[in-house]
Amino acid sequence: MDSPGGEVEATRLQKLMEERNNRVLVVEEQKENEEKEKTAAREEFYAKAMKEFRESIEGMGEPKEPYEQFRDHWMELWGEGGHFGDFEDNTAMPPMRFTLCGPRSGCTMDTLQFFYVKVASIDDSLQWPLDVYGFVAVRDVLDRKRNMIFCCDRDNCQTINQQDPYLALTGPTRGVAVSGDPCYFEVKLKLKGTAESEDKDFSLFASTYRPCCPKRMFTSKLSTLEMSFQELFNSVEATISVEVTDGSWPDGFRGEFSASTDNPPDMKVNLLKCVDEKLPAGADGKIQLTRRVVSVELDGFLKVSIIAHCVNVKPKICEAIFAPERCGTSFNSEIEVGSCRMKVTVCWSLFGLGP
Template sequence: MEVMDVGIGMERRKRPRKASGKAAEAEAAAAAAAEAARAAAEEEAAGWEEFEKRMANPPTAEELRASEESWEKFCSESWERFRDRWIDVWSHGMIPFDAVTQIPCMRFTDANLRHPDFRNILYPEDTLQIVSVQVKDLTGGLQWPLDVYGVVAVRDGVDRLRNVVFSRERDDCQSINEQGSYLTLTGPSRGVVMSHDNSHLEVMLKMKGTTEYEDKDLNKFVDSYRLGCFLPIEYTSKFCTVEMQYYTAFSSVEATIFVRVFKGRWPQGFRGVLTASTLKQRDVQISLLQLNDDELSVNADGFVKLSRRVICVEKDGKLGLSIFQQGDGGKEGRAIAGIWIEAEDAGKATHYMPVEALDCWMEVTVAWSLFRL
């Protein structure tokens, strides 16, 4: 019997070779990228489908209210969780949650930066520059004006303790109205250092009622911020929205400001505001003191009692101080005096700002300091 050799006269089929080494890695990476792109496309398509469903069937007022209550509960619970977590990690059984930072401003103002003990540990840092905190968009039957008390504070990686921005007790409320709903900030007490690790903003504000039993929790939440964040922090409760405006001052030094009348007399009846700014954010004015029609309140050394005195300035930038006179009839105020001061790494420097419109001069002393993490 003749046996046919099927291998003769026929082209043998070759098996495909498997990629190896770098080629295999590239092939696997391409496959993973293709799979990720496919998953992203499916997720986007699902998102659009869900969006179209919501547009076709908008939520009812009851559903919106339920969603708001759920969000408010989450914010409140997140505050409680943050407190419990902070106590577990940072308290060490000794430090209370509401402990305030004991690290002062001007910490290294008098440091000899040429000395080896300081040369390699003190640096400019990226800092959180808090501009304002506003209560707005009242809901839940609340009406202006409001008497507000409570705490707004930040915690950074320097010591993880509260660096107080606003603090009022119930018997020392701030009255705010719709035209003036910004809180009068008294901090931070030192520069707020930013890093890639999360730092936190705490807000716990209450509205004073006729009796303490009738007080209401206006807003209570904790939010994180980190290096590179620029958007305002904003939270809405069932009663109001709290918004914090801020920006990042990159590679900055700390400036502590002292002001007093050097020549002439401060006029009674003047209304305006003393502000600070930086050259790189010159359009952002940070209120240091509201100037009302009464006399300036001064310390024993003659320096004006500012509401805030700590500002962080880019190392290669300038600190600006301005006096704005309040406009008539709600019109925007106009600057009547101003000065720009070069940033320094350490030391104190005194400058003089003429206020010709008020027939006086202001003495401005700035204490500069680097940071140590």
């Protein structure tokens, strides 16, 4: 039989255990409530942060494409006050600015010589051939405006195929100067659809050119373009014209006119490629070249080549070589292709800032 003292002790221990368990339950409940409060506070904080973030994005509008960022950059630097005109303006600075002036009127400059622009690859969703229109331009320190390398509108788009993916260059319209300030390549090409509403962006970008990093491959939208160009040093501008002075272009031959310099010796600037046997000459005999402005290093030379092609006949090649001048005019009237006698004229000019 248990003693009364043992029963009292057991009761006291049981009470202590109940009190301990009650304290544990209270502490656990407090911890649970605190955790719920912390969770609610975190959720409220994140909800508020997300709301503020969404409101800031809506205030900014949609993120701008790099091309639009370039436009804003140009407007901020050179659009203020309208001194350089509008962003869409083409250069109004002509070639031959100092041809009739003295050799001290301008200066030689480093320049860019463009050889070709071709479509290196296209998106898998596209199929050759492609109808392309738009422009490829370069902006330099002389006036910050577009100097067109390639330009055609929708109604006169160029059809390119996988075998001949080269754009038909028509520029630059004057020499492209390189200086401490960067040049900018600007490209806006579209694909012509069956209706204008079905046209697609083919290439859209602006890229900075600096001599230390001459990038030549540009991927944008649905294509990758490859540009071939060369930086020339201490150079002058040469404007080329060709005139038929006697006779006529030989029947059955297609004409190809090009210019080259000793830097680089293996590259040429296409001045004209006749798609048929007709030579595009006016009533005055002047041939309508698609390109006519090139750059020449002052200690180098300029070579103008005329090639007559005919099926199953060896091409006829004629060349005229010129030593560059700071100003003035050079000509050669000894080029003959069959009975067709031609005179090549080169107008030399230095460079200068401003109008």
